[in-house]
Amino acid sequence: MKVLATEYLRVDLEEEMWECDRCDHVLGPARENYKRFLLIHDRNPREVHHPLLDPERYRFCFSPDPEVCVIYEFYCPHCGLMMDVEYTVPGHAPLHDLELDIDSLKEKWCGATGVENDSTANTAAFRS
Amino acid sequence: MNTNLANPDTADEQALVDRFLSKNRAFLGPDPEIQRNHHVAPRTSREEEILSAGIDSNLYAEIRSGLRASLDETFKIAEMTVASPAAQCADMSTGYFTASGDLSLASTRGVAGFTVSLHYPIRFIRKYFETDETVGINEGDGFLLNDAHYGGIHSPDQHLFMPIFHDGVIVSWCVCAMHEGEIGARVPGGMGPMIESPWDEGLRGSPIKMVENYALKTDLVTFMQNSCREPQTMLADLKARLAACCRMERRGKEHIARYGVDSVVGFLRSNVEFMRDEGRRRIAELPDGTVRTQFYIDDTMREPALMKIMYCFTVKGDKVIVDLRGSSPELFNRPINSLLSTQVLGVAITLAHHIWPDMPCAQAIIDCFEFITDPGTIADCSNEVPVALCIQPMFKIMTAAELAFAKLYFGAPVKYGKTKAGWFNQPAAIIYGGVTQHQDSCGNMCGDLNGMAGGAKCDEDGEHSIAPCFGANVDIGESEEAEEQLPFIYAISKRIWPGNCGFGKFRGGAAYEYGLMRYGEQPFGFQTFTGGSYFPSTFGLFGGYACPTYGTVRVRGKNLFKVMKETPELFQASMASIMNDRLIEGAEYSSHSMAVAFELYPEGELFMTSQGGGGGYGDVLDRDPNLVIKDLEEGLIREETAMDLYGVVYDPDTYAIDDTATVERRKGILKGRLAKGVSWDEFMATRVKPEPPATVPFFGSWNNSEELYCGPFGKALPSALPPIILPDPKDVEIQQLKAKLASLEAPRN
Numbered sequence: 001m002k003v004l005a006t007e008y009l010r011v012d013l014e015e016e017m018w019e020c021d022r023c024d025h026v027l028g029p030a031r032e033n034y035k036r037f038l039l040i041h042d043r044n045p046r047e048v049h050h051p052l053l054d055p056e057r058y059r060f061c062f063s064p065d066p067e068v069c070v071i072y073e074f075y076c077p078h079c080g081l082m083m084d085v086e087y088t089v090p091g092h093a094p095l096h097d098l099e100l101d102i103d104s105l106k107e108k109w110c111g112a113t114g115v116e117n118d119s120t121a122n123t124a125a126f127r128s
Numbered sequence: 129m130n131t132n133l134a135n136p137d138t139a140d141e142q143a144l145v146d147r148f149l150s151k152n153r154a155f156l157g158p159d160p161e162i163q164r165n166h167h168v169a170p171r172t173s174r175e176e177e178i179l180s181a182g183i184d185s186n187l188y189a190e191i192r193s194g195l196r197a198s199l200d201e202t203f204k205i206a207e208m209t210v211a212s213p214a215a216q217c218a219d220m221s222t223g224y225f226t227a228s229g230d231l232s233l234a235s236t237r238g239v240a241g242f243t244v245s246l247h248y249p250i251r252f253i254r255k256y257f258e259t260d261e262t263v264g265i266n267e268g269d270g271f272l273l274n275d276a277h278y279g280g281i282h283s284p285d286q287h288l289f290m291p292i293f294h295d296g297v298i299v300s301w302c303v304c305a306m307h308e309g310e311i312g313a314r315v316p317g318g319m320g321p322m323i324e325s326p327w328d329e330g331l332r333g334s335p336i337k338m339v340e341n342y343a344l345k346t347d348l349v350t351f352m353q354n355s356c357r358e359p360q361t362m363l364a365d366l367k368a369r370l371a372a373c374c375r376m377e378r379r380g381k382e383h384i385a386r387y388g389v390d391s392v393v394g395f396l397r398s399n400v401e402f403m404r405d406e407g408r409r410r411i412a413e414l415p416d417g418t419v420r421t422q423f424y425i426d427d428t429m430r431e432p433a434l435m436k437i438m439y440c441f442t443v444k445g446d447k448v449i450v451d452l453r454g455s456s457p458e459l460f461n462r463p464i465n466s467l468l469s470t471q472v473l474g475v476a477i478t479l480a481h482h483i484w485p486d487m488p489c490a491q492a493i494i495d496c497f498e499f500i501t502d503p504g505t506i507a508d509c510s511n512e513v514p515v516a517l518c519i520q521p522m523f524k525i526m527t528a529a530e531l532a533f534a535k536l537y538f539g540a541p542v543k544y545g546k547t548k549a550g551w552f553n554q555p556a557a558i559i560y561g562g563v564t565q566h567q568d569s570c571g572n573m574c575g576d577l578n579g580m581a582g583g584a585k586c587d588e589d590g591e592h593s594i595a596p597c598f599g600a601n602v603d604i605g606e607s608e609e610a611e612e613q614l615p616f617i618y619a620i621s622k623r624i625w626p627g628n629c630g631f632g633k634f635r636g637g638a639a640y641e642y643g644l645m646r647y648g649e650q651p652f653g654f655q656t657f658t659g660g661s662y663f664p665s666t667f668g669l670f671g672g673y674a675c676p677t678y679g680t681v682r683v684r685g686k687n688l689f690k691v692m693k694e695t696p697e698l699f700q701a702s703m704a705s706i707m708n709d710r711l712i713e714g715a716e717y718s719s720h721s722m723a724v725a726f727e728l729y730p731e732g733e734l735f736m737t738s739q740g741g742g743g744g745y746g747d748v749l750d751r752d753p754n755l756v757i758k759d760l761e762e763g764l765i766r767e768e769t770a771m772d773l774y775g776v777v778y779d780p781d782t783y784a785i786d787d788t789a790t791v792e793r794r795k796g797i798l799k800g801r802l803a804k805g806v807s808w809d810e811f812m813a814t815r816v817k818p819e820p821p822a823t824v825p826f827f828g829s830w831n832n833s834e835e836l837y838c839g840p841f842g843k844a845l846p847s848a849l850p851p852i853i854l855p856d857p858k859d860v861e862i863q864q865l866k867a868k869l870a871s872l873e874a875p876r877n
């Protein structure tokens with residue numbers, strides 16, 4: 001059984017592997033930090049958030065200061081889908097943001113009886 | 129009758145000593161046993177007796193509806209009679225509590241966050257004042273509270289508590305709580321960058337019996353009025369709160385008369401227990417897991433800094449552990465610290481507003497949460513440091529909880545609300561103070577604080593400047609009303625600017641800029657106390673980007689009313705046009721952070737800033753190109769964003785999309801990602817540094833270091849933090865200028 005853990009990240013509960021929900025690429029063991037299996041790019045925040053005011057003239061131009069802020073973008077190594085972005089201080093290690101207890105996840109989805117729930121039904125209900 | 133009228137001066141010595149030892153405490157400061165416990169009180173023996181006999185849920189539902197109607201009625205009474213501008217925008221709440229102080233029911237409208245944290249003062253009043261013969265608790269009493277160390281959000285709020293008696297016994301409490309604003313602090317409005325010690329925070333109202341026999345005590349009211357800049361507002365709002373409490377008490381007694389006291393007491397308690405048990409049940413239903421979020425508060429309010437605030441939410445069985453360790457040490461002389469009770473409150477509000485929108489807002493819903501902190505940090509500060517801007521760290525835990533539960537619920541079999549990205553989380557309001565055109569002294573904040581934008585959802589865009597992160601049912605007020613009461617005009621009012629939202633598959637809501645122009649000759653000025661000028665304050669979700677950063681900008685040295693009259697074509701109601709084109713000759717244009725100290729502004733000078741956008745959801749390349757073009761047409765994004773970030777190819781004149789070229793451009797961007805992205809190992813080896821950057825003082829743990837960085841004071845273990853006393857930035861600048869001067873004056877060899 002496969003369960004969506006985020007918009008783009010899927011867990012195969014039998015194989016205990018992270019997968020890309022877009023291209024089905026198997027990323028790596030689900031008990032490890034999924035970010036270890038993605039490509040990472042450190043991006044200047046000014047490329048994303050263009051200054052509103054002239055940055056040559058004004059220190060506060062309504063765009064993040066690259067001296068203190070960097071965007072880490074995490075891509076699927078197979079299809080390039082951007083699975084997560086993290087705003088952090090330059091030089092800081094990426095944050096282990098999501099650590100699911102795989103045994104508990106199995107139990108909640110398959111229960112003691114092993115009967116599978118429909119993993120997409122509830123998410124779909126909240127998207128309509 | 130007071131039975132103890134003897135003058136102690138005439139008592140015998142031994143009696144005097146005995147009495148002194150039994151009655152006198154050096155100081156009834158905030159009680160950690162009360163303040164550090166957010167859990168529901170145990171049942172009283174009376175509650176136990178009533179509830180163990182069985183409950184009639186239909187009867188309780190009827191009582192709930194009746195009391196709810198009373199809360200909405202009294203909310204309206206207070207809202208229509210208050211003078212505080214925030215409360216006029218519904219920054220208030222009314223509520224019924226159990227006799228022990230647990231919130232059972234709050235008004236539908238307003239900011240339930242006020243009533244959520246008021247069990248602390250009720251417990252304090254009962255523990256220390258009930259048997260104190262100089263205070264006591266009697267029918268018709270009202271206690272006023274504003275000091276956040278005894279409960280509530282922050283000290284500019286004022287709350288009135290009234291006990292409800294039956295047969296001489298307290299059976300419930302009712303409360304009218306609101307943001308008052310002006311409390312006689314060092315700066316107008318009770319909040320501001322220049323608050324550097326607890327003694328700058330103005331009124332420190334521990335619970336005070338301000339009302340006896342349903343009437344305000346004139347001597348205490350006069351004292352309160354003398355202690356703040358807005359004596360008329362103070363009186364009007366004390367009366368509004370009292371009127372609300374009197375009506376709530378009357379309605380409570382009517383319910384007791386109609387349904388019997390046991391039914392009302394039983395209902396109040398069972399409602400609390402329902403919320404407690406339902407919260408626990410929902411947590412038990414979730415798969416176990418941990419979600420971590422870290423924020424950086426980028427301004428001490430006097431100088432730039434990077435103050436990490438670390439949030440780790442772990443669901444384990446039917447419990448949630450909220451671990452805040454690793455957060456920045458407290459700052460001794462900056463207002464940015466928060467009490468633990470403030471952090472707890474932030475989680476309760478978020479769960480009720482954003483995660484379980486079908487649940488009532490009360491602290492009971494997070495009874496199964498436990499908090500772990502390093503005491504002496506900005507997430508759990510001591511009583512010796514100022515907390516006037518505790519909403520900064522509080523708003524952070526709100527977004528942290530929002531994102532944590534969005535992630536924990538995404539993979540869960542059962543959900544209670546839509547998955548969405550972060551709601552804007554900064555108090556981006558202009559605070560004003562001075563003398564009005566009506567010759568009244570004043571100091572308060574603009575209702576624009578409530579104009580925060582919503583986060584993007586998993587299936588639709590976020591809403592523009594819709595409501596604050598802490599309350600769904602409040603208002604931003606009318607510009608025209610503010611202009612009638614205060615000596616400024618909204619020269620720019622509620623204008624959307626491009627780029628002010630988190631981009632993504634679904635974008636966050638956008639937020640507006642606004643500019644206040646001083647009108648009239650009287651002394652009057654502005655200040656702000658917002659973070660997020662260097663580092664974005666609010667994050668997106670699952671690949672969605674954050675909101676941008678913000679600033680405050682000014683046009684000074686020129687009366688712009690004169691410019692408007694003589695050369696109207698030179699004045700454009702747009703921050704970007706005004707600042708980038710600089711058409712007004714002789715004016716001084718400058719930009720500053722979102723935390724600027726109070727300054728007076730003469731007539732015709734302009735102070736501008738912006739509300740903040742919501743976080744984005746999902747990969748930008750997943751956004752429907754038609755929605756990207758709609759964003760362009762609506763002025764929400766720039767052309768570069770549409771083309772380079774969203775990868776949409778279109779005719780710049782007609783905005784007609786070239787579908788084939790768009791597919792190709794997006795493929796190209798995906799390829800580019802694969803080319804520039806590096807592996808985890810390479811990233812860790814080449815990008816990650818053992819120390820934080822030296823450019824800006826850093827506070828908190830770095831890469832999970834056990835020691836906390838203390839800015840200019842090195843680093844230390846959480847148990848041995850040094851007092852962090854920062855120099856006045858003006859002194860620092862003077863020293864730098866003196867050194868520069870000395871080097872220029874030095875004889876050249």
Ligand SMILES: [Zn+2]
Nearest residue numbers: 020023076079
């Ligand atoms: Zn993929």
